[in-house]
Amino acid sequence: MSDLPKSLADNPRLDRWLRFDAGRVQVSVGKVEIGQGISTALAQIAAEELDVSLARLAWRAGDTALAPDEGSTSSSLSIEIGGASLRLVCAEARALFLAEAARLLNAAPEELDVEDGAILRDGSQTGHDYWTLAPRVDLARDATGLAPVKPRSAHRIVGTSTPRRDLPQKLAGSGFVHDMVLPGMLHARVLRQPRPAATLAGVNEAAIARHGARLVRSGDFAAILAPTAAILAEAVQAARPRWDNCDTPDAAMAEAGWLASQPADIRTRGNEGTAPAGRSHTATYSRPYISHASLGPSCAIAHEHDGILEVWSHVQGVYPFRANAAGTLQRNPETIIVHHAHGPGCYGHNGADDAALDAAIIATLVPGTPVRVLWSRADEFAHAPAGTAMQTSLRAVLDEAGYPIDITATITSGVHVNRAPGRLLASRTLPNAQPLPPPAESSDPYPGAGTRNIVPYYDIPAVRYVHHLVAGTPIRTSALRGLGAVVNVFALESFLDELADLAGHDPVAYRLHMLSDPRARRLVERAATISNWASRGPAGTGIGLGLAFARYKNRSGYACVVAQVEVDREIRLRHIWCTADSGLAINPDGVRAQLEGGIIQAASMALKEQLRIDSTGTATRSWADYPILRFSEIPPIDIELMDEPDEPSLGMGECTMGPTAAAIANATAHALGLRLRDMPLTRERVMAVARG
């Protein structure tokens, strides 16, 4: 049983995943739709293994009452683990139905086949189908994982670009938790602590009441409830909360370099000993605090009724959130039901969980009344967890030909994973709040968080790294698409270009010299071909071409990105090419969309994005403070998905992030003949490096 993929090992009962009812197959999964198209790709896997049409699938994802516990929808594992689990479940269910049909028909199972749920014998209808047989087939049993899955050659639905099943409803004007209305629902907003230790000294309750709203309070947790969103907005304006015990951060804390001056938990991993003597090169790269910047602010609905606290939210993990809420509310998790509902893209751990906890706490203070919380744009920027600032320093000792024989990396970073109970915003404001232990994060190379992808995918004889984990970041941080891999790949792939330059090698040839995985080599070679790398001119002309490669987590999706930029004070993207290897692509167009989206988001972060800090905390409060890439700045993007249908499917949602940032940095260095090592690569930084 231990060989089962984690989701199935954790949820072995087949009927937890599948029910056959009235001509439909009810599929329940824990991996949720967050804009990445997973509900479509997983449906393809289920329909394929069951031999039913997609139209027969009723879908339920993320529900603590009705769906399996697959943890969080994160880390590009929904196909690798969730999909692998669902495939085994469906194959086993199909085999059980066929065995029962064979018994009834006095046939050998090999004589039978399934077509859209109907059992065929030698191609003819038998009068049996999944639904007539369902009363006889007991799915209340644990999966064995032994039923054979379809060979690639038999796939008809997997491997096709099936359209997204959720988009029509969203285009028709509904489908998000933001659009849900429960009878008698009130609109609510928490008066947010400006700083982590702030205590509520007072609030203008009379003004709130004058607007037709009311205040509920428990310790330093205070929220306003109103019958409409419009009244709520006015009452929030009028509330004028006064806070004591606010610390006063300063603008310098917004820079990654500030972390290096802070106390850290220091861990050393990798090759023992110290680097050998020899010619060496050292460089330091960084990224500041980055907002997930979901287009819609976080939203949740909660309703305390009949001894049950019911929550609708766009969290990535309904079970982890339930455990978190149960701890904070000090109640039995079985009395909390969490339903996933669609939200705006989150790209990691954004404010969704905080908003859900806000709603949950308020609902417990007004039992019987459904409560809807919608964060403001300012709160989403200022109070949602951010991707942490981070600095990665690299030192290579080089051989005679200029190739690294030993790399020492030093990572200085806040936490990338911060989902533990008690860490959601509202938790610390309640009267029973417990002091929190310092954040925990593994420093292992796999899957890694801050250390993700710090070990190069190249043949380098010795690699060691030191991870300085800083607990005291001025902004609360947690998972942002790619975690530490974004900065580590940005650093390593920038560094390789610097080493190639020092040795007088072409950056592509230099990489290929150290890259033995044939799948990786193929991507790099093909990316060089389609981007016309051979015609790449000398450095310093103002137009540059840069390439970067990584395999996400060194085990997941492969991506190679080439960027062409034009630099005249500002960096303008002229063209981006990408080659990627996903193993078996369940939905090739869905993979392309993820690659493309990752490229654009990483380009935006690399060129523009930084959360600012002032004495009040996060100073970034609106899109005006936080520009992201716009339509007029999007270059042509050519993607070649070089899938390997006979290889296992690989998670692809995050694999382009690091390579894109590095490719842009390398292209900029080629354009300028000068290197920028700190994201974002802004006009000011271009000017500064040009001045020397």
Add this chain to the structure above:
Amino acid sequence: MTTLTINGTARTSASPSSTKLLDVLRDEFRLTGTRFGCGEEQCGACLVLVDGVPVQSCGREIGALAGRAVTTVEGLQAHPIIAALLAEQAGQCGYCLSGMVVAAAALLARNTSPTRGEIATALDAQLCRCGAHPRILRAVERAAVERAAVERAAGELRP
């Protein structure tokens, strides 16, 4: 009380005149396609047409809109941009798409065959965080072609 036309139907809002059009659409008339993104006219998620002109509904008070004609994404379901966005699979989370539909409809009403650059300019105030931009641009191009084909066919049918 404010009476205005919404998606071709006369509607009377009982909301105070200072209520934002976005709140009236979502909360009073339950037209949820118009999305709250920022409330500060900076993201385009709440874009609607007022007398054919694209405006961010989070910044318009209902009291100033008496007698005006408002079109939301719900009123544009037959517009070729909807089918074009689906054909191009031009959405990831989908939260920005209502605004994209409205912006594209406004563009195509005044420019039947926009260039890629003209489309990018017309959509430049519309934010998308997922990076669906290339597909959205292609969808607007596709919708322009579809629209032209429909009009050509209609022209040929005329006596």
